[in-house]
Amino acid sequence: MATNINQKMTDMTLVQAVTDALRVKLREDGTTLVLGEDVGKNGGVFRATDGLQEEFGEDRVVDTPLSEAGIVGTSVGLAVNGYKPIVEIQFLGFIYPAYEQIMTHVARIRMRTMGAYSVPMVIRAPYGAGIRAPEIHSDSTEALFTQMPGLKVVCPSSPYDAKGLLIAAIEDPDPVLFLESMRSYRSSKEAVPTDKYTIEIGEGKIVREGTDVTLIAWGAMVAVAEKAALEAAEKGISCEVLDPRTLYPLDRELIATSVQKTGRAVIVHEAHAMGGLGTDLVALINDTSFLYLKAPVARVTGFDVPVPLFALEDHYMPTPARVLKSIEQTVHF
């Protein structure tokens, strides 16, 4: 990580930090291309690519036909032949036509050619519930992608992390799925360096230090965990909040160190419980820290039902109250 203290900073939202990262790489690397539905003239439905076509031209920032398989499939060909595609999938819930391309080709070509071919690319996708979006727009299916060897999965929770991680993802030699929480896009601003910097993929961070229990959360759930941590503090419970930031590969060391210190863990994710990344985290903690545990590792997750239409979405999502209850049960086990 290369943030020097004299850097110029600007307040940015998460979505502005994404745009800024794209601008940095489009300027610096002539092989980068931004591809997607409505990313050009419209600047993206969330304005994540706002102004980029004006600055870099229709040749570099391309409005594609409406076809996710087409976008990702042609990106495989572009990537293997000298370009660096940065794809926007309009919503994670619409990525499935491209699923075959990602699962079978994007993630696997390096292995199938023993490294002779690789397809470094970034697939950005807004995800998650909580903004009263129309039906099917609100899924949080990161675990479908963390089980794709060959693909990295990144999910920033703050503007600062978003910029540094996106630049790192674009520079990564392997394909990266970059998940952007819609709920966090404009929820807060933070001072972000205007110049280039990177955050290492695979490095988590401690968002809040504590001693009694480790809360592990990413994306929009970091804010929920922090809120629960504040409420727990009033009850005399000290929570450490850990954001892995990269969902594959996980920061084993940071997680193990934190859990070994607190002896307890509560994992919070928006995705369904069954097969969610929480189960892998439980396994990781089991493998690394079993003898340090004072209580079973708990999970607070979305329920094992499809993400509902928005009238019920607040009932589906983990809330600070649900997290707090789990914290108390864990601490008083």
Next chain:
Amino acid sequence: METTFPMRRIIGDDGRIVDETMKDLLTAELAWRLYTEMNRIRTFDRKAINLQRQGRLGTYAPFEGQEASQVGSALALEADDWVFPTYRDHGATLTFGADMVKTFLYWNGRVEGCVPSKERHIFPPAVPIATQIPHAVGAAWAEQRRGTQNIAVAYFGDGATSEGDFHEGMNFASVFRAPVILFNQNNGYAISVPIAKQMNSETVAQKAVAYGMPGVRVDGNDAFAVYFAMKDAVSRARSGGGPTLIEAVTWRYGAHTTADDPSKYRDQERSRDKADPLTRIELFMKERGIFDEERAEAMRTKHQEEIEQAVAEMERFSKPDPNDLFDHTYAVMPAEVAQQKADYFTLRGN
């Protein structure tokens, strides 16, 4: 098979007949029916936009400008047919017989809005583009296997023709001669992407050639042209003649959804240059001497009242019930989900 696809029109922008062969079929009764249904759904559409602005409805996808396409096609169907709409086709589904209160509920984030009425086969709106096209083909195929005369219609936009599901659905429809109408509304845009960037073919209709089925291109703002093109396709399907692709060339006057700002990508000032489908049929009726302002006024009042009442019912509707979050995923609830449900209600304190 036709390989060029001129746009068929029956009445022109000024309401005058351009296809004299159809003259006798343009009855006063049909004109009033089309006009009335178009007015009804336009009133609904404008109300929905207003409700969204007031925070009484969620993000909404308006269809103003596309009334002739939606009404003309839906009126050519029978009650036992199947409709597979998108999020922009509630004008068509309301005309076909969907419940208006439920239609409002859908846009208020209520799953009740997806539940079809017992009298009509209407699939919930397809949100992922083009995915409904194979569904319609399958439902039509089922009717054919059972030996009924019923047919199915898939509604979809111009952007949808870029997805694999469109091409796969077309091919299945053709191979199995399914009694299905693939009804495309080419409204010029897929969000911000104009049709010229979406495809390099001159028309959507010509894509039918590749699949060996009839392709028809009509003026989608001419309610008569849409209605009769659909009638033809429907009777071909009912009599074992297989599928038809219809391209209704129309225009979306407003935004893609209430969350969209069309001035980012087109000159909205000019968005109404294309002749309004309601004005057009009204001009036709006036020209023919069958228009009656008093009757029209009574019709407008009736629609206003119907819509106000549906809004009131939507707003009186029972609160969202968290039980519905858990109760409908499987026929028999798995123990895991039952436990999650119990935990949820324990935390809430009931």
